[in-house]
Amino acid sequence: MFANNINSTHPVAFLLMGIPGLEHLHIWISIPFCSAYTLAVLGNCTLLFIIRVDAALHEPMYLFLAMLAAIDLVLSSSTLPKMLALFWLRDREINFHACLAQMFFLHSFAIMESAMLLAMAFDRYVAICKPLHYTMILTKPLIIKIGLASVTRAVTLMTPLPFLLRRFHYCRGTVIAHCYCEHMAVVRLVCGDTRFNNIYGIAVAMFIVVLDLLFVVLSYLFILRAVLKLASQEARYKAFGTCVSHIGAILAFYTPVVVSSVMHRVARQAAPHVHILLANFYLLFPPMVNPIIYGVKTKQIREQVLGLFLRKDVKGG
Numbered sequence: 001m002f003a004n005n006i007n008s009t010h011p012v013a014f015l016l017m018g019i020p021g022l023e024h025l026h027i028w029i030s031i032p033f034c035s036a037y038t039l040a041v042l043g044n045c046t047l048l049f050i051i052r053v054d055a056a057l058h059e060p061m062y063l064f065l066a067m068l069a070a071i072d073l074v075l076s077s078s079t080l081p082k083m084l085a086l087f088w089l090r091d092r093e094i095n096f097h098a099c100l101a102q103m104f105f106l107h108s109f110a111i112m113e114s115a116m117l118l119a120m121a122f123d124r125y126v127a128i129c130k131p132l133h134y135t136m137i138l139t140k141p142l143i144i145k146i147g148l149a150s151v152t153r154a155v156t157l158m159t160p161l162p163f164l165l166r167r168f169h170y171c172r173g174t175v176i177a178h179c180y181c182e183h184m185a186v187v188r189l190v191c192g193d194t195r196f197n198n199i200y201g202i203a204v205a206m207f208i209v210v211l212d213l214l215f216v217v218l219s220y221l222f223i224l225r226a227v228l229k230l231a232s233q234e235a236r237y238k239a240f241g242t243c244v245s246h247i248g249a250i251l252a253f254y255t256p257v258v259v260s261s262v263m264h265r266v267a268r269q270a271a272p273h274v275h276i277l278l279a280n281f282y283l284l285f286p287p288m289v290n291p292i293i294y295g296v297k298t299k300q301i302r303e304q305v306l307g308l309f310l311r312k313d314v315k316g317g
Contacts, residue, residue: 011174014099015092020177020272030087036284037080043291044069050304060123060138067147068116071109072287078105079180079283099181100162108154114212115150117250121219124243129226157204168192248293256282
């Protein structure tokens with residue numbers, strides 16, 4: 001079960017426990033998980049298709065939304081297929097390198113999602129605070145650079161983790177007390193000094209959440225100030241209405257992060273399955289609700305979705 005080299009002794013594969021204490025309920029738990037994943041895939045694929053085919057939606061706001069949808073697809077697909085195989089088929093084994101790859105994609109795309117929500121806050125700031133310069137500031141080359149910067153930041157921050165974990169000795173078993181290869185769940189199996197991994201993981205999480213959320217809040221403070229200066233109540237309502245979808249996406253992403261973080265510190269004695277269910281909620285909820293939020297609140301997307309289904313009904317009739 002162990003692969004040997006000069007620097008490390010790591011297992012060929014790990015065994016995923018699933019949700020500790022709730023193993024007998026895995027089949028039932030899989031139903032909402034599978035439903036959420038199906039909605040996430042259908043919703044985000046529909047968003048990508050609509051934005052791709054409608055030239056009127058090739059604007060900065062919708063290009064950022066397309067990037068968010070693509071990120072959500074990868075984020076949910078990095079864990080859910082294997083998780084469902086675990087719940088349905090009791091396929092607990094995951095190859096060591098596949099585990100590291102899953103961890104890399106999971107954490108990298110979570111960081112990318114945070115960056116994209118920040119980019120969308122910047123988009124709303126420019127649209128409301130500098131409307132006359134909107135098209136001059138948010139050009140397609142700048143949008144591409146923002147997308148590449150979000151990818152580069154995530155990859156740069158997460159690349160060290162798999163290499164660090166390859167060098168450790170794993171002498172505390174091969175069973176990961178989780179549904180997927182989460183960084184700290186893997187670190188708990190390591191023998192040796194893991195202080196750097198612990199500090200690095202916490203530092204990256206705090207850096208991303210605090211920094212991105214700080215700039216998002218600042219953007220909305222400037223937006224609020226600009227909206228309150230508008231002459232009519234109708235104009236203020238219309239301007240702030242363009243931000244409602246984005247605010248919903250921010251709450252969907254950051255609320256589970258904050259709740260999970262608080263629970264880890266306040267309710268340390270809580271059963272392990274509580275923390276794991278919260279972690280799964282954080283992975284599943286944003287990819288599932290983002291297409292719904294933007295589909296319901298954004299007129300152009302709503303009309304395109306309705307038009308798509310109406311055309312199908314006409315053809316079917």
